[in-house]
């Protein structure tokens with residue numbers, strides 16, 4: 528037990544896949560909010576590069592290499608968090624794998640890889656984190672999902688099925704763990720250009736154009752726009768929100784309507800132009 532005059536310890540957030548992309552942007556805003564951090568993913572190179580950037584912003588960072596598909600590695604990471612920090616307040620299940628392929632060409636191995644990272648990994652991390660979260664003063668979990676979990680994900684059947692499972696898990700854990708004070712929510716990003724998605728999904732200018740055409744706001748999102756939503760849901764400002772999925776997608780999941788009538792009508796020339804990325808504000812993503 529800490530001596531009575533010991534300073535209170537800082538809250539701790541674990542971000543899976545926190546060394547790159549959206550995970551790093553999320554870790555960055557949590558660091559700004561005073562969290563000590565744990566970054567966990569397979570590649571030590573990703574973890575060290577991410578940790579260096581966060582330490583440059585004044586954060587204390589523990590890195591823990593793991594594959595979220597392997598429960599014993601997840602347990603080892605949670606043990607490391609316990610011995611390094613002694614507490615865990617926020618878990619962000621952000622790690623994912625994805626690749627584009629028609630369903631009939633997804634091999635059983637490809638299927639198992641994506642479902643294993645996204646769905647099994649989210650469950651294993653949540654389950655292992657539960658005892659420390661339960662002991663925290665205002666614990667929460669935020670899962671990263673995608674709108675094709677409830678619309679359709681042609682070209683990513685594995686990821687769509689896995690993310691649908693994560694949405695169901697989000698709502699189920701929200702109800703089960705409400706009695707322990709643990710809030711469980713999800714953020715559903717629209718398309719955002721990251722190293723991972725540029726390599727696996729937005730593989731040509733034609734794809735980029737098709738994707739932006741499908742977003743009513745007509746553009747990709749930024750990592751900081753996604754991170755701000757995670758920051759809110761993780762914080763005490765969202766203290767009465769649980770089991771919710773917050774779409775941060777420029778209206779993508781709504782599409783352009785079944786009849787797409789507006790597309791034949793020219794915009795009002797007197798109306799102002801749509802806002803640029805970040806609503807015209809500075810992009811503060813990590």
Ligand code: NAP
Nearest residue numbers: 544548549568569570594595621622623671718719721723
């Ligand atoms: P990303 O760039 O592909 O990053 C994925 C992260 O997951 C990497 O840091 C990777 O690190 C980690 N990871 C992959 N396999 C892992 C495993 N088996 N065990 C542990 N960590 C693993 O993805 P992103 O674009 O930043 O997306 C972040 C989240 O947002 C994902 O859940 C994604 O599905 C969701 N999302 C993204 C978009 C988008 O347009 N970017 C849209 C909708 C939803 P290592 O390589 O070091 O393991």
